[in-house]
Each structure stands twice: as C-alpha cells, then as structure tokens.
Amino acid sequence: xxxxxxxxxxxxxxxxxxxxxxxxxxxxxxxxxxxxxxxxxxxxxxxxxxxxxxxxxxxxxxxxxxxxxxxxxxxxxxxxxxxxxxxxxxxxxxxxxxxxxxxxxxxxxxxxxxxxxxxxxxxxxxxxxxxxxxxxxxxxxxxxxxxxxxxxxxxxxxxxxxxxxxxxxxxxxxxxxxxxxxxxxxxxxxxxxxxxxxxxxxxxxxxxxxxxxxxxxxxxxxxxxxxxxxxxxxxxxxxxxxxxxxxxxxxxxxxxxxxxxxxxxxxxxxxxxxxxxxxxxxxxxxxxxxxxxxxxxxxxxxxxxxxxxxxxxxxxxxxxxxxxxxxxxxxxxxxxxxxxxxxxxxxxxxxxxxxxxxxxxxxxxxxxxxxxxxxxxxxxxxxxxxxxxxxxxxxxxxxxxxxxxxxxxxxxxxxxxxxxxxxxxxxxxxxxxxxxxxxxxxxxxxxxxxxxxxxxxxxxxxxxxxxxxxxxxxxxx
Amino acid sequence: xxxxxxxxxxxxxxxxxxxxxxxxxxxxxxxxxxxxxxxxxxxxxxxxxxxxxxxxxxxxxxxxxxxxxxxxxxxxxxxxxxxxxxxxxxxxxxxxxxxxxxxxxxxxxxxxxxxxxxxxxxxxxxxxxxxxxxxxxxxxxxxxxxxxxxxxxxxxxxxxxxxxxxxxxxxxxxxx
Ligand SMILES: [Zn+2]
Numbered sequence: 001x002x003x004x005x006x007x008x009x010x011x012x013x014x015x016x017x018x019x020x021x022x023x024x025x026x027x028x029x030x031x032x033x034x035x036x037x038x039x040x041x042x043x044x045x046x047x048x049x050x051x052x053x054x055x056x057x058x059x060x061x062x063x064x065x066x067x068x069x070x071x072x073x074x075x076x077x078x079x080x081x082x083x084x085x086x087x088x089x090x091x092x093x094x095x096x097x098x099x100x101x102x103x104x105x106x107x108x109x110x111x112x113x114x115x116x117x118x119x120x121x122x123x124x125x126x127x128x129x130x131x132x133x134x135x136x137x138x139x140x141x142x143x144x145x146x147x148x149x150x151x152x153x154x155x156x157x158x159x160x161x162x163x164x165x166x167x168x169x170x171x172x173x174x175x176x177x178x179x180x181x182x183x184x185x186x187x188x189x190x191x192x193x194x195x196x197x198x199x200x201x202x203x204x205x206x207x208x209x210x211x212x213x214x215x216x217x218x219x220x221x222x223x224x225x226x227x228x229x230x231x232x233x234x235x236x237x238x239x240x241x242x243x244x245x246x247x248x249x250x251x252x253x254x255x256x257x258x259x260x261x262x263x264x265x266x267x268x269x270x271x272x273x274x275x276x277x278x279x280x281x282x283x284x285x286x287x288x289x290x291x292x293x294x295x296x297x298x299x300x301x302x303x304x305x306x307x308x309x310x311x312x313x314x315x316x317x318x319x320x321x322x323x324x325x326x327x328x329x330x331x332x333x334x335x336x337x338x339x340x341x342x343x344x345x346x347x348x349x350x351x352x353x354x355x356x357x358x359x360x361x362x363x364x365x366x367x368x369x370x371x372x373x374x375x376x377x378x379x380x381x382x383x384x385x386x387x388x389x390x391x392x393x394x395x396x397x398x399x400x401x402x403x404x405x406x407x408x409x410x411x412x413x414x415x416x417x418x419x420x421x422x423x424x425x426x427x428x429x430x431x432x433x434x435x436x437x438x439x440x441x442x443x444x445x446x447x448x449x450x451x452x453x454x455x456x457x458x459x460x461x462x463x464x465x466x467x468x469x470x471x472x473x474x475x476x477x
Numbered sequence: 478x479x480x481x482x483x484x485x486x487x488x489x490x491x492x493x494x495x496x497x498x499x500x501x502x503x504x505x506x507x508x509x510x511x512x513x514x515x516x517x518x519x520x521x522x523x524x525x526x527x528x529x530x531x532x533x534x535x536x537x538x539x540x541x542x543x544x545x546x547x548x549x550x551x552x553x554x555x556x557x558x559x560x561x562x563x564x565x566x567x568x569x570x571x572x573x574x575x576x577x578x579x580x581x582x583x584x585x586x587x588x589x590x591x592x593x594x595x596x597x598x599x600x601x602x603x604x605x606x607x608x609x610x611x612x613x614x615x616x617x618x619x620x621x622x623x624x625x626x627x628x629x630x631x632x633x634x635x636x637x638x639x640x641x642x643x644x645x646x647x648x649x650x651x652x653x
Contacts, residue, residue: 161625161636162573162586175636176627178575178584187570187602200572200588 005252007245008133009051012084014239015140016047023078039071046075047131050085055130055260057100058087076129083139087129088257100128103261106268130260134251141243144236151229155222164189168196478560480553482519483529486511489542490534504528507547513580517628520555521580556581556623556635563647564637566617569602576619582634585621589638591645611646618648 020043049065050056058076062069079085154160162175171193173181181189181198189198254260486507494502508525515521529548536543556562556578564576564583573586587596587604594604594613603614613619621637621644639645 156640162588175573175584175586176625176634178572178586178636179582179634182568182570182572182575187572187598189572200586 004249005051005133007242007249008137008252011140011239011242011246012047012051012131012133012136014242015136016044018236018239019140019143020044020047020082042067042071043075043078046072047079047084050129050131053130054254054264055088055100055103055128055257058127058129061129073127076127080129083135084132085129086132086135087127089125089127090257091123092126093123099261099265102268103264106264106271128257130254130257134253137243137246137251140239144240144243147232148229151225151232155225155229163201164198165201166191166194166196166198168194172201173198478555478557479523480519480555481526481550482553483548483550484511484519484522485546485548488545488547489537490545492541492543495543500528500531503531503545503547507549511549511551515580515631515633517630517633520553520633523552523554523579525549525551554579554581556583556626556633558623558626560623561620561644562623562637563618563620566613566615566619569596569604569614571596571598571602574604574613576621576637583621583623583637584635585619585637585639589624589636589640591640613646617646620644620647 022040023043024040045065046061046067049061053061058072059069062072065072076085076087080087164173164175164177164181165171166173169191171191173189173191178189180192183190190196191198255263488503488507488510490499490503490506494506504525507528511522512524513522527550529550531548532546534543534545562578562581562583564578564581566574566576567582568575571587573584573590576583576585590604590613591606593606594611595607597603597605601614603612605612619639621639622641623635623637625636627634
C-alpha cells in the first residue's frame with residue numbers, strides 16, 4: 001500500500017545535480033547581460049522544490065520560490081520537454097480554485113478543509129505541474145545509456161565514416177565514394193586520379209585533426225574518451241546506485257490533477273473525521289480515486305524533547321502516553337492486552353468527569369507553585385507548564401519505583417499507570433482545548449518512522465540483490 | 478523508410494495522344510517517366526498508386542505540345558541515417574562489402590564489420606567468423622544500420638554497419 005516517495009525524490013535530486021546544474025533558461029530576446037541575469041542553478045532549486053510537493057499551482061510555486069512567474073514557467077517548460085514533469089492547464093472558476101485549495105489544505109496539515117471564498121478567481125488559465133516519477137526513472141536511465149553508448153561508439157569507431165587516402169597523390173576519399181572506387185581487377189579501392197591503391201585511414205577522429213602528428217592526435221583523443229568514460233562511471237555512480245535501488249519499488253503516481261484533487265481532499269476529510277456535506281470537492285468525489293489514500297510528502301514532523309528526559313525516554317513515554325489514550329473501537333482487536341482505560345470503559349470516564357479537580361490539587365501540591373483552587377482559572381500555558389513539570393517529576397518517581405520493585409511490577413505497574421494517567425488527564429484536558437487535532441498528528445510521525453525504517457532495510461536489501469546485474473543491462477553486444 | 482505521398486509534375490503531351498484516351502495516355506506516360514527515378518528530396522519513386530488531379534493544359538508556343546500539371550499519389554522509399562534495413566549482399570572485397578535494399582546501394586566498410594570476422598579471398602570472397610559459423614558472401618541477406626547517406630539529385634548512396642546488436646547475417650542461401 002505504501003508507495004514511498006523518498007527514494008524517488010533522492011533520484012530526482014541526484015539527477016538534477018548531475019544534469020541540470022548549469023542549465024540557464026534565458027529568453028531568446030534577452031541579451032547576454034553577464035552576471036546579473038545568470039540564473040544557473042535555478043533548475044535544481046525548482047526540481048528540489050517539486051520533490052516536496054505534489055501537484056502545485058505554478059503561481060504558488062513561483063511565490064514560494066520568490067521567482068518571477070515567467071522565469072519559473074520557462075524552467076518548467078524546459079522540464080516538460082525533458083519529460084521530468086507533467087503539466088496541466090485549465091480555465092479556472094472560483095470553484096476550481098477552491099477545489100485545489102481544499103486538496104492542498106488536506107495535504108499540508110490535515111486541518112481546515114477549504115478556505116471558503118478566500119480566492120475568488122475569475123476565469124483565468126492556471127497551470128499546474130507535478131513530477132512524473134515513472135517517466136523520470138526512464139528518462140534518467142535512457143540518458144545514461146545514451147551517454148555511455150556515444151562514448152563507447154566513438155571509442156570503438158562505430159558509426160564513423162571510414163576515410164581512405166591515396167598514398168601516391170594524397171587525395172582523400174571516404175566510404176560514401178565507395179561505388180566509384182571499386183575496381184573489377186582486384187579487391188581494393190583505387191584512386192580516381194592516379195589509380196593508386198587506397199589505404200584506409202583507421203580513425204575518423206584523427207582525420208578531423210588535420211595535418212601532422214596524426215598518431216599522436218588519435219592517441220590523445222582516445223585517452224580523452226577513455227578518461228571521460230571513466231569519469232562518468234565514477235561521478236554518476238550515486239545516481240546509478242539510486243536507479244538500481246529504485247528499480248523494483250512501486251513508482252509514486254499522483255494521477256491527473258483532477259483525480260489527485262479528489263483523492264487528496266477525500267483523504268484529508270477522512271483524517272479529520274469531517275464529513276461535512278458542503279465540502280467543495282464533494283461534487284467531484286466520483287472520479288477515480290482508488291481508495292488508497294496518498295502518502296503525503298513533505299509533512300512536518302514535530303518532535304517534542306523534554307529537557308533532561310532524553311536518556312531514559314525509551315520506555316517511559318510509552319506508559320505515560322499510550323496507556324491512557326482511549327483507542328478507537330475499530331483499533332481494538334481480540335487478544336489485545338489493554339487496560340480498561342484504553343478500552344474507554346466507564347470507570348475512567350467517570351473519573352474524568354467527576355474528579356477532575358482532585359488530581360490537579362495533588363499535582364500542584366507536589367509542584368508547590370500553583371494553588372489547587374486556582375488551577376482551573378489559571379492561564380492555560382501555566383497549566384501546561386505545570387503539567388509538563390509534573391509529568392517529568394512523575395516519570396522520575398516512576399523510574400525509581402520501577403527500579404526498586406522490578407519483580408512485583410505487575411500489580412504495582414497497573415497502579416502506577418492509572419495514577420499517572422489520571423494525573424495526565426488534567427493536562428490533557430487543558431491541551432485538548434488548544435490543539436484539537438492532537439490525536440491525529442501525534443500518531444502520524446510514529447507510523448511514518450516505522451515505515452521509514454522498514455524502507456531503509458528494504459533498500460539495502462534491494463541494493464545487494466541488484467548490485468551485479470546493473471552492469472549487464474547496458475552491456476553492448 | 479517508405480512513404481505514401483502526393484507529388485506534382487508538369488507533363489508534356491504530344492498532340493497525337495489527344496482524344497478520348499487523353500487521361501489514360503497521361504497516366505501511362507507518367508508511370509513510364511517517374512517510376513524508378515530518384516530525387517534527393519523524396520527518395521526513390523517505387524510505384525504510382527493513383528492520379529489525384531489533372532489540371533488545365535497549356536499549349537506551348539511554337540511546338541503544339543500541351544503541358545498538364547498532374548498531381549499523383551505514389552509510394553517512395555527514402556533511406557535515413559540510423560534506419561535499420563535488410564539488404565542482399567552483392568559484392569564482397571577486402572575493403573568491405575556492398576549490398577542492395579531495393580534500389581539503394583549500401584557499402585559496409587571492413588571496420589564496421591565485427592572484429593571477429595575475417596576476410597577470406599577466393600572465388601567466393603567472404604567474411605567469416607573464426608569458428609566458421611557465420612559467413613558473409615554474395616547473395617547473403619544481412620540486416621544493417623545506415624550510418625550515412627549521400628544524396629544527389631538523382632542518386633542516393635548509403636554506408637552501413639553491422640557492428641551493433643542484432644545486426645548481421647539473417648539468411649544465407651548457400652547453407653539452405
Ligand atoms: Zn591518387
């Protein structure tokens with residue numbers, strides 16, 4: 001299900017640096033103005049930016065990159081010709097723009113689907129672009145193949161027109177004159193002027209560099225070619241390795257702009273649990289999205305580091321956070337080892353509702369900075385601060401307790417858990433108010449990281465497996 | 478490569494062909510004049526497949542001949558650089574071999590013949606691999622790639638190579 005984009009993005013970045021590093025996209029009418037208008041490197045920047053996006057409106061991209069939209073369009077047109085990206089142009093109504101915004105919102109942060117009426121677009125033609133990963137894979141491979149073939153062909157004198165020279169009068173001929181040169185008497189070519197026997201000039205390259213020292217020139221040229229071939233193999237090695245790594249992976253496919261929009265906003269709605277029927281993309285929901293939500297790229301990962309907890313956060317966060325979280329019913333399967341709290345059963349509920357204030361008092365007593373009575377009315381950030389401090393303290397206590405009572409942990413632990421969870425409820429309550437989508441994105445990084453690590457293993461395996469047949473692919477006959 | 482194209486030509490017709498069969502006469506003369514010729518631009522005219530349109534005739538001053546602009550459909554054959562062709566070997570010598578693909582003559586010089594094939598002189602000069610399994614001699618069919626063309630007003634000459642993947646002898650009548 002998870003087609004991962006990361007290895008392909010790496011491929012794009014490598015290819016960008018290898019082949020498009022010094023591309024300038026100048027308009028024909030622009031004079032060569034030297035330094036100022038030199039926009040080398042822009043191609044790389046644009047490609048990199050595209051690896052962090054899916055379908056993107058070109059105006060928005062220009063804005064993000066602080067580029068003039070004309071300049072960006074020129075670069076994009078170049079990449080379209082290079083077959084690296086697909087583009088889509090459409091006349092847009094306000095509705096169409098909204099559709100896109102909805103999709104973007106869904107991919108960006110999973111919040112607020114559809115900025116209502118923010119962008120009223122008249123009927124304007126808008127262009128969108130998107131990397132075409134499967135084609136990029138082919139294009140890069142083909143390009144490497146052509147490079148290697150050209151060099152090898154030249155090294156082996158393939159595709160070169162044979163030249164002949166008359167040793168008597170020095171007149172030159174080439175293979176295209178062959179018909180006039182054949183003689184019926186023997187099996188050699190003869191000079192038209194003096195009927196001398198022609199000798200083949202074994203190298204076209206030498207012939208190009210006219211005059212004296214033919215042998216030297218030829219040898220130099222051959223050396224240069226060999227050198228180039230070798231350099232190519234060395235310098236493009238990372239790219240080739242990435243190609244072979246990516247070889248058997250499923251290629252990320254964003255589909256057409258319309259399909260992508262529909263899919264993205266549908267996925268966004270699903271993530272939010274938002275089934276509002278007036279969603280702008282509702283109308284186009286029908287068109288083909290295959291059910292699998294896109295793995296969204298460029299997601300921001302948030303890591304919260306508690307100071308002083310770094311060393312020991314292996315086990316503890318597990319107990320303190322996940323134990324109290326009420327799992328949604330569809331996640332609970334038979335045979336899962338869950339506490340009652342996790343199952344969201346009544347006892348916990350009543351605790352939450354009825355005795356909310358009590359743990360808060362306990363907490364603040366321990367902390368000695370906040371008065372229990374004021375707790376509810378205090379500013380929220382103070383509350384949060386207290387919560388984190390308490391949590392930290394609790395953790396340390398827990399650890400000590402765990403050290404002491406390792407053997408009889410089973411019963412004690414459950415106590416601890418309920419204890420810590422109740423203490424956390426307070427914080428949760430206050431936190432719930434400000435970050436509502438909490439549950440959603442708290443889970444996301446966990447899932448992503450596991451996928452990531454799995455992927456890495458997979459890649460290594462891949463590289464090992466296909467390491468040796470890489471050579472065979474392009475071998476010339 | 479073959480193309481089916483429409484070409485135009487001014488035909489001069491002697492007054493004695495005028496009459497009921499004027500059009501048939503024009504078509505017959507067109508075939509006789511055009512088929513088998515070669516122009517550098519379009520290649521060899523292989524066959525005329527139909528008359529598209531015959532314009533109004535114009536009487537030439539002094540002679541009585543009439544000129545008709547005739548548009549006709551025809552099949553042309555034009556070799557291109559990089560094209561793969563199948564051809565019949567016509568002559569083998571020390572410098573390489575000549576082959577024909579229809580009207581086109583192709584020369585393959587010896588450095589574009591695989592290195593493991595050596596020239597053998599005799600009544601039947603040929604290029605043979607060291608183990609004798611592959612032999613290029615007169616009347617062999619070979620698949621080759623065109624690497625250069627010389628296009629004159631009335632002639633096209635090509636040079637080719639068999640030093641690449643999937644090129645070389647495809648059928649040797651001597652061994653069948
Ligand atoms: Zn001479």
